[in-house]
Amino acid sequence: MKLQNTDLADLVSDVEKKQKVHEEKLAYKPTLSDEDGVLMAKDIFLTAGQSKRIYNELYKVLDSSDVVIQVLDARDPMGTRSKQMEDYLKKNMRHKHLVFVLNKCDLVPTWCTKKWVALLSEEYPTLAYHASFQHCFGKAALFDLLRQLALLHKDKKQISVGFIGYPNVGKSSIINTLKKKQVCKVAPIPGETKVWQYITLLRNIYLIDCPGIVPPTGDSDADIVIKGVVRAEKLAEPEMVVPELLERVKKEYLVKTYGIAEWGDWEDFLDKMAKKYGKLLKKGEGNMRQAAVMLINDVQRGKVPYFVPPPLKEGEKVNKNDEVPITEKGEKAMNDLNEKGVKGMSNSSEKATNEKTANEKTMNETGVTGRGKDEMKEDAALLQ
Numbered sequence: 001m002k003l004q005n006t007d008l009a010d011l012v013s014d015v016e017k018k019q020k021v022h023e024e025k026l027a028y029k030p031t032l033s034d035e036d037g038v039l040m041a042k043d044i045f046l047t048a049g050q051s052k053r054i055y056n057e058l059y060k061v062l063d064s065s066d067v068v069i070q071v072l073d074a075r076d077p078m079g080t081r082s083k084q085m086e087d088y089l090k091k092n093m094r095h096k097h098l099v100f101v102l103n104k105c106d107l108v109p110t111w112c113t114k115k116w117v118a119l120l121s122e123e124y125p126t127l128a129y130h131a132s133f134q135h136c137f138g139k140a141a142l143f144d145l146l147r148q149l150a151l152l153h154k155d156k157k158q159i160s161v162g163f164i165g166y167p168n169v170g171k172s173s174i175i176n177t178l179k180k181k182q183v184c185k186v187a188p189i190p191g192e193t194k195v196w197q198y199i200t201l202l203r204n205i206y207l208i209d210c211p212g213i214v215p216p217t218g219d220s221d222a223d224i225v226i227k228g229v230v231r232a233e234k235l236a237e238p239e240m241v242v243p244e245l246l247e248r249v250k251k252e253y254l255v256k257t258y259g260i261a262e263w264g265d266w267e268d269f270l271d272k273m274a275k276k277y278g279k280l281l282k283k284g285e286g287n288m289r290q291a292a293v294m295l296i297n298d299v300q301r302g303k304v305p306y307f308v309p310p311p312l313k314e315g316e317k318v319n320k321n322d323e324v325p326i327t328e329k330g331e332k333a334m335n336d337l338n339e340k341g342v343k344g345m346s347n348s349s350e351k352a353t354n355e356k357t358a359n360e361k362t363m364n365e366t367g368v369t370g371r372g373k374d375e376m377k378e379d380a381a382l383l384q
Contacts, residue, residue, distance in 0.1 A: 065162030131173035167212025168228035232296035
C-alpha cells in the first residue's frame with residue numbers, strides 16, 4: 001500500500017486543505033450581484049431533472065416503447081418541448097411513432113389551444129387534453145389514436161406507449177384518466193415519479209410512465225421555476241424569481257386573485273401579499289420568502305392564469321368568443337379540435353384506419369364481430 005503523505009506534517013496539511021474545502025461547501029449559498037440582482041451561483045435545485053439517473057430512466061422508456069407520447073404544458077408548449085429528444089428519435093429510432101399531447105388546456109383560452117394544435121400538427125400528430133376524472137376531454141381521441149397505431153404493429157401481440165416530458169406536465173395524470181383509476185402516484189409538485197413503471201391499458205396496449213426530464217436549453221432561473229421544474233420551497237431565494245414573474249402575468253389576474261389593487265415594485269407587492277395572508281415576521285413585518293413561495297406555487301398550479309400566446313400571422317386577430325377556457329365550451333369543441341389535430345398522422349396510419357373501418361363494416365354485414373367476446377370482456381375488465 002502506497003501512502004500519499006510520508007510524514008506527519010504533510011498529513012496534517014492535507015487534512016487542513018480538505019477541511020477548508022468541506023467548510024466552503026457547507027457555507028455555499030447563492031449570492032446577488034450588485035448590478036442586476038441575478039443569481040451568481042447556480043442553485044443546486046435548479047438542475048432538477050438533469051441527473052444521470054433520470055436520463056437512464058428516459059432511455060429505458062424510449063428503448064421499450066413503440067409509440068412515444070411527449071406531454072406538453074398547454075400554457076407553454078414550446079418551453080416544455082424537448083428538441084434534443086426529438087432529434088435523438090429521428091437519428092436513432094426512426095421507426096418509433098411520436099405524438100404530442102397538450103395537457104392542461106383548461107388553463108388557457110380556446111383560441112390559444114386551437115392555434116398551438118394547428119402549429120404542432122404540422123410536425124407531429126397533436127391532441128388537446130384535460131386530465132380530470134370528472135371532466136376529462138380528449139380521452140376518446142387518444143384512445144382512437146392508440147388503437148390505430150396498434151394496427152400498424154400487427155406482428156406484435158402488444159405495443160408499449162411511453163409518456164415523456166417535463167416534470168409536472170401531467171404524464172401520470174393522463175395515464176390515470178385513461179385507466180379511470182389512480183394507478184400512478186400524482187401530486188401538484190414536480191418530481192413525484194421517481195422510476196419508470198409499466199401499466200396495462202388493454203390486452204394489446206401497455207403504458208409506460210417516465211420521470212420528468214429537463215434537457216439543457218439555456219433557460220433562465222425564472223423560466224425553470226415558472227415551468228414547474230423545481231419546487232418553490234427548495235429554492236434558496238425564491239423572491240428573486242418574482243420580478244420576471246410579475247412582468248409575464250397580467251396585472252388584472254393578480255388583482256382578481258389576491259385583491260391587491262396597486263403596488264410599487266415587486267418588493268412592495270410581496271410585502272402587501274404577506275401582510276394580507278398573515279405571513280409575518282417579528283414586529284409585524286411581511287415574510288417575503290413565504291409570500292414568494294405562495295405566488296410561485298399559485299402560478300405553477302394554475303390558480304394565477306398565465307400562458308405563452310402562440311405566434312399569430314400579420315393581421316390575424318383573436319376571436320373574442322374563444323377567450324374562455326375550453327372546458328366551458330363543451331366536449332364537442334374539444335372533439336372537433338382533436339379531429340383537426342390528428343391530421344398530422346402518417347399515411348400508413350390513415351391506411352390502417354381505413355382497413356379497420358372496412359373490416360368492421362364487412363363483419364357487421366356478416367354478423368361476425370371484429371374481436372372475440374373473451375377479448376372484449378378482458379379489455380372491459382382492465383378499464384374498470
